[in-house]
Amino acid sequence: MDGGLNNFFDDYLKKEPLFKDRALLQSGYCPETINHRENELKKVANVLAPSLRSDKPSNLFIFGKTGTGKTLVVKHTINQLANYAKEKGIKLKTIYLNCKLKRVADTEYRLVAQLLRNLGVEVPYTGLPTEEVYKKFFDVIDKEKQIIVVALDEIDQLVSKIGDELLYNITRMNEELNNARVSFIGISNDLFFIDTLDPRVRSSLSEEEVVFPPYNAIQIKEILQQRSDLAFSTSALSTGVIEKCAAYAAREHGDARRAIELLRVAAEVAERNCQKVVKIENIDHAEQKIEYDRILDLITNQPKQSQVVLFSIIKIQDEKKEGIFTGEVYELYQKLCPKIGLSMLTQRRVSDIIAELDMLGIINSRVLSKGRYGRSREITIMIPKDTLEKVINILNDSLGIAF
């Protein structure tokens, strides 16, 4: 048995690896040079440059669909800025924060607390007045004359959740400061987000704007080409692979992140199959696998309560083919809770949980009036059939009940 495994490992090592450097294709990777975003890069740098003379840069707002390089450009620019400033001994700090992260930056308190943590100050997760956290933040940065650049990614998500009062507070920060100056970079996927804001907030938060257009198919192809030259060993890709990835991504409004992910996963699939080259078919598998992994990851990380609600929905769909409504889901949920040993939430809360699952794209729900028979949400599960089984397994394990 051991011998068998040893052989396996031997074979594994003997195999010509497809990847030369897998990290280059992973989602967090930040390349040295960014292609086809020269204009945007320049604009962002232009806005931020005054910070090097210790002037407060204008607040900046950035729009663009997912995978158009917004995050990349901003991260890249503020990193370079911070490095340069450090070299020259300029008092400048930069912070990047993604507002969507649950339990990290999805309320006003948590946002400011997280900013403080980024500056190396420990803040309790609860208990302090929000006001106090602001004050702490001011104290920390106002100790010396310096510029702070704060980038808030996916800020539209945060505002849609907790309202725009937060932005109002944020933009007024500088009035409270004597020495330091703070500028904000807001990043949004929603192109119309700014229109929904209070005019006062809008004008001060969006002194400058940069719009990121989608990449076209040719640009995506070049990006892929360049990355794959570095990431793969020579001739690891069969012809047409890059083109197909680019085409898939261009179909989705030029989402480069997706194209890169597709390529990486396709290669991983090929590697697992012990192929010598990545073939075009692997891309189709990759597309499925990405969706599969995304959903599984999402569900595994859901709180137990949400899992039970989802479990109920799936079970009801399994029993009847059409029309799942809140009432039935809640009924089953109520029966399930004691079995699992979970405290039972009210219908009000479960209704919100269903809305949250909808937001995550695990299910699709729409409010529907059934006339005489009241109104309810009609729920449809958005999990592909072949993924469903695995999802059920996960829920079974996590909740300790059988389907």
Add this chain to the structure above:
DNA sequence: CGAGATTCATGTGAAGTATACCTTTAGGCTTAA
């Protein structure tokens, strides 16, 4: 037959509550002068 009233089942907003955690404060104890 058709306009308007009624109804149902739940959506949804606002206010209230429980929990977990924070800081402040007052009291008690110890210590050192």
Add this chain to the structure above:
DNA sequence: AAGCCTAAAGGTATACTTCACATGAATCTCGTA
């Protein structure tokens, strides 16, 4: 008297509950043709 520790008091954010009202089309009601 000063210093230190501890426990109670008073405060907050967050997740959830409670309360109350809003929805909107199928169905019912009733006056009229």
